[in-house]
Amino acid sequence: MSILTDELRALIGTEVAPFEFEISRNDIRKYAVATGQRQQRYLNGDEAPLLFLFSAMMPVIPLSELLPDGRQPDSPLIPELPLKRIMAGGSEYRVHGRILPGQVLVCRQKLSDLYEKQGGSGPLIFMVFENRFETRDGEPVVTEYLTRIAR
Amino acid sequence: MSRLSIAIGDTLETRRFEADSVQLFLYNAAIWNPHRIHYDLPYTQQAEGHPQLLIDGPLQGDWLTQMVEEWLGEHGVLASFTYSNRLAAYLGDVLTGAGQVTECDEQGATLSLTLNNQNDKTTTVATARVRFQARA
Numbered sequence: 001m002s003i004l005t006d007e008l009r010a011l012i013g014t015e016v017a018p019f020e021f022e023i024s025r026n027d028i029r030k031y032a033v034a035t036g037q038r039q040q041r042y043l044n045g046d047e048a049p050l051l052f053l054f055s056a057m058m059p060v061i062p063l064s065e066l067l068p069d070g071r072q073p074d075s076p077l078i079p080e081l082p083l084k085r086i087m088a089g090g091s092e093y094r095v096h097g098r099i100l101p102g103q104v105l106v107c108r109q110k111l112s113d114l115y116e117k118q119g120g121s122g123p124l125i126f127m128v129f130e131n132r133f134e135t136r137d138g139e140p141v142v143t144e145y146l147t148r149i150a151r
Numbered sequence: 152m153s154r155l156s157i158a159i160g161d162t163l164e165t166r167r168f169e170a171d172s173v174q175l176f177l178y179n180a181a182i183w184n185p186h187r188i189h190y191d192l193p194y195t196q197q198a199e200g201h202p203q204l205l206i207d208g209p210l211q212g213d214w215l216t217q218m219v220e221e222w223l224g225e226h227g228v229l230a231s232f233t234y235s236n237r238l239a240a241y242l243g244d245v246l247t248g249a250g251q252v253t254e255c256d257e258q259g260a261t262l263s264l265t266l267n268n269q270n271d272k273t274t275t276v277a278t279a280r281v282r283f284q285a286r287a
Contacts, residue, residue: 030181037217039220050216051209054209058183066185069186069198070191090236092231093231093233
């Protein structure tokens with residue numbers, strides 16, 4: 001029996017308001033040092049490594065709004081599911097262009113899929129979120145498909 | 152490296168990653184990640200039941216992209232990258248990155264990558280597709 005109801009499946013395609021993210025040379029340089037990067041173009045901040053974009057997904061909110069474990073509250077795109085334990089499931093990035101200092105990227109987030117599988121210790125629900133990074137002119141830069149698993 | 156010399160089965164030079172607490176702090180500051188499991192050891196052990204501070208999953212993904220780009224040099228660009236964390240990695244773990252070419256044609260190559268800990272358990276797996284072209 002499916003644990004994904006029609007109501008839950010109807011949430012596929014839900015989007016949240018896009019947000020903008022300014023790429024700064026100094027932030028790239030800090031990220032490059034912190035990750036042990038060895039490529040000079042990243043250490044100089046001339047270009048950002050792909051996974052620098054992970055920092056774009058971290059909302060900057062007041063300290064008083066952080067959860068007891070320190071985290072920012074979860075994305076409003078995560079639906080209320082019958083399974084409550086949420087785990088990381090991995091990311092797929094499709095690269096369309098370079099990430100450069102001075103760019104202002106627009107990130108458009110969508111719940112792009114919900115599906116279930118039977119795991120070894122019970123049912124699992126897979127949530128796939130599409131994070132589309134593009135320039136203000138609409139040129140795609142990177143599209144990420146982020147999977148999270150509820151069990 | 153010439154693209155003509157690339158063949159299925161070629162392996163990347165392995166690289167060792169051993170994050171210390173300073174690197175873990177700087178990484179989480181750089182990505183603005185306030186999750187206590189990366190800097191608050193008593194919380195991590197008592198509330199979340201981990202033996203040590205955790206090395207971020209995306210940091211491990213980044214390390215594997217570094218290996219691909221160092222191998223590729225100026226001969227191409229990363230076209231896609233998929234990674235998944237399979238096992239927790241902890242401060243003090245010694246992670247070894249390895250990679251192998253699994254597909255190769257005129258346009259590009261596909262690589263399969265892993266990070267294994269000192270017990271030879273895989274913490275992260277990844278697949279990268281590179282496209283051969285001169286870097287702009």
